[in-house]
Amino acid sequence: MPPILFSKMPIIHIETSNIHGYEVLLNRAENLTLSYFNKHPELFICYHKQLMFTLKELDEKNKIREKGQLLFINLLPEQLVSPQALMAVNALHKTPDFQLVIEITEGSLNHSNNKLISQLQELVEKGCQLAIDDFGSGHSNFLRVLTLSAHYIKLDKSFIQASIKGSDWAEQLKKMVAFFHSLEKEVIVEGVESQQHYKLTQEINADYAQGFYFGYPEPI
Numbered sequence: 001m002p003p004i005l006f007s008k009m010p011i012i013h014i015e016t017s018n019i020h021g022y023e024v025l026l027n028r029a030e031n032l033t034l035s036y037f038n039k040h041p042e043l044f045i046c047y048h049k050q051l052m053f054t055l056k057e058l059d060e061k062n063k064i065r066e067k068g069q070l071l072f073i074n075l076l077p078e079q080l081v082s083p084q085a086l087m088a089v090n091a092l093h094k095t096p097d098f099q100l101v102i103e104i105t106e107g108s109l110n111h112s113n114n115k116l117i118s119q120l121q122e123l124v125e126k127g128c129q130l131a132i133d134d135f136g137s138g139h140s141n142f143l144r145v146l147t148l149s150a151h152y153i154k155l156d157k158s159f160i161q162a163s164i165k166g167s168d169w170a171e172q173l174k175k176m177v178a179f180f181h182s183l184e185k186e187v188i189v190e191g192v193e194s195q196q197h198y199k200l201t202q203e204i205n206a207d208y209a210q211g212f213y214f215g216y217p218e219p220i
Helices: 034-039 042-060 083-093 114-125 142-146 157-163 167-182 195-203
Strands: 004-013 019-029 070-074 100-105 129-135 152-155 186-189
Touching: 004 042, 019 034, 019 042, 034 042, 042 070, 070 129, 100 114, 114 129, 152 157, 152 167, 157 167, 157 195, 167 186, 167 195
Parallel strands: 019 070, 070 100, 100 129, 129 152, 152 186
Antiparallel strands: 004 019
């Protein structure tokens, strides 16, 4: 049977330039590509246990990260409200040093799904960290996003791209980062693709950066 294949991208601590953690991305499972999974999201439920425990095996072999670095994974709402998926996440999180950060897109919170919100809060209470992915790309309930006990806000790449075009955008982005800091949330800037982008993340006082400037997805 063809293997489940992942790749990873580093998330860089801006102040030290050290790797804070890795976001793990699915490439394919058996003969199914990621694009096929995205067209049929129910497959993530079917394969969730296999995907999570493959990650666990890779992590135990030190193929993903070094000790102390975090592991960021994307989960769909359908996965988070699935009992089977939650069992797998809980089992992995109980593994010593697993240090899991669950990413969920802002757009996924665009509807009132009380079960989803409840599950997210439960995972946070159990020690998982939460990241709101692609913040700014959707039109979700802003208050709900900010009251989710998220540890990280991942700013959509459109912010950094717009800020390069003018100082007004950059100044507004700096104020946004300061606002998130006032709520005790750390900010990850996505879409950092050049030295100019990276310099801007420093100027706006963001905490972390992610993007092709630090390398393209690396097969695990």
